[in-house]
Amino acid sequence: MGDYFMAYKTILMDVSNGVATLTLNRPEKLNACTMEMLGELASALDEIAANSDVRTLLLTGAGRGFCAGQDLGARAPLPEGERYDLSDNLLNGYHPVLERLEKLDIPTICAVNGVAAGAGANIALACDIVVASESAKFIQVFSKIGLVPDCGGTYNLPRSVGMARAKGLTLLGEALSASDAENWGMIWKCLPDDSFMAAAVSMAEKLATGPTWGLTLTKRALNASLGNDYHTQLALEAESQKQAGESDDYMEGVAAFMEKRSPVFTGKKTNKK
Ligand code: T3D
Numbered sequence: 001m002g003d004y005f006m007a008y009k010t011i012l013m014d015v016s017n018g019v020a021t022l023t024l025n026r027p028e029k030l031n032a033c034t035m036e037m038l039g040e041l042a043s044a045l046d047e048i049a050a051n052s053d054v055r056t057l058l059l060t061g062a063g064r065g066f067c068a069g070q071d072l073g074a075r076a077p078l079p080e081g082e083r084y085d086l087s088d089n090l091l092n093g094y095h096p097v098l099e100r101l102e103k104l105d106i107p108t109i110c111a112v113n114g115v116a117a118g119a120g121a122n123i124a125l126a127c128d129i130v131v132a133s134e135s136a137k138f139i140q141v142f143s144k145i146g147l148v149p150d151c152g153g154t155y156n157l158p159r160s161v162g163m164a165r166a167k168g169l170t171l172l173g174e175a176l177s178a179s180d181a182e183n184w185g186m187i188w189k190c191l192p193d194d195s196f197m198a199a200a201v202s203m204a205e206k207l208a209t210g211p212t213w214g215l216t217l218t219k220r221a222l223n224a225s226l227g228n229d230y231h232t233q234l235a236l237e238a239e240s241q242k243q244a245g246e247s248d249d250y251m252e253g254v255a256a257f258m259e260k261r262s263p264v265f266t267g268k269k270t271n272k273k
Contacts, residue, residue, distance in 0.1 A: 030068035061114065065115045111132075125138075134179060137177055161184045
C-alpha cells in the first residue's frame with residue numbers, strides 16, 4: 001500500500017510505484033455515481049495531475065460492480081409539471097471528471113471489475129486502455145429509462161465499434177460481455193476473473209516506468225487524429241516527434257538499445273534538469 005492523500009468518502013485513492021489507483025467505493029449500490037462522488041473524482045484527478053511522481057492512473061470499482069451509472073436514488077419521481085434538468089448534472093458533475101481524464105498527461109487504464117452501466121460504461125471507455133474481467137459486462141442502459149447515452153458514449157462508440165454496433169448497443173440497451181467487447185475492439189482485453197486485477201496493476205506499473213512524455217504525446221496524437229485530416233496529422237506527428245526527441249528518455253532509450261540493457265526512463269518532458 002502506498003501513500004494516502006486527501007480523505008474521500010465515496011472513492012479510495014492510493015499512490016504507489018508511480019501508479020495512482022482510484023477505486024469507486026459505493027459497492028452496495030454498484031458504485032453508482034452521486035454528485036459527491038463526481039466532485040471527489042474531479043478533486044482526486046486534480047491531485048493526481050499535480051503529482052509528478054504519478055505516471056499512470058488506474059481506475060476501478062470496489063465490490064462486484066465497476067459502476068452502475070447515475071444513482072437513480074437521486075431521481076425520485078417529481079410532481080406533475082416538474083422535471084429534472086439533467087444537463088445540469090452532466091455539465092457540473094460528469095463533464096468536469098471527463099475533461100480532467102482527457103487532459104491528464106499520463107496513461108489512464110480502467111480496470112472494469114464488474115458491470116459497467118450507463119455513465120459507468122462511458123466513463124470506463126473514456127480511459128486510454130480498458131481491461132475487463134471476463135464476468136464484467138457493458139450496458140448502454142440509457143434507453144431502458146428513456147434517456148440518451150451521455151459521458152461521451154455517442155462520440156466514442158461509433159468510433160470504436162462502428163455505427164451499426166453503436167446503434168444496436170444504445171437503442172437496444174442489451175448487455176455486452178467483456179469478451180465480445182474485446183472482439184469488437186471496444187476495449188483492449190478481457191482477462192480471467194482470478195488474475196484480472198493483478199494483470200491490470202502489472203500493466204499500470206509497467207506503464208509507470210515508461211517514457212511518460214512520449215506516451216503522453218502518443219495518446220494526444222491518437223486522440224487528435226479523430227478530428228484531423230491526413231496532412232494535419234502528419235504535421236502533428238512531426239511536431240510530436242520533435243518534442244519526444246528532445247527528451248532524456250529518447251537518449252536513454254537509444255543508449256539502452258545500443259548497450260543491450262533495459263532502459264531506465266525518468267518520464268520527464270525535456271532534457272532540462
Ligand atoms: O440523471 C442524470 O444526472 C443524468 C445522467 C445519467 C447517466 C446515467 O448513468 S443514466 C443510467 C442510470 N443507471 C441505470 O439505469 C442502471 C440501473 N441499474 C441496473 O440496471 C442494474 O442494477 C445493473 C444492470 C447495473 C446490475 O444489475 P444486478 O442485478 O447485477 O444488480 P441489482 O440487484 O440491480 O443492484 C444491486 C444494488 O445496487 C441494488 O440495491 P439494493 O436493492 O440491493 O438495495 C440496486 O438498487 C443498486 N443499484 C444498481 N444500480 C443503481 C443502484 N442504485 C442506484 N442507482 C443505480 N444506478
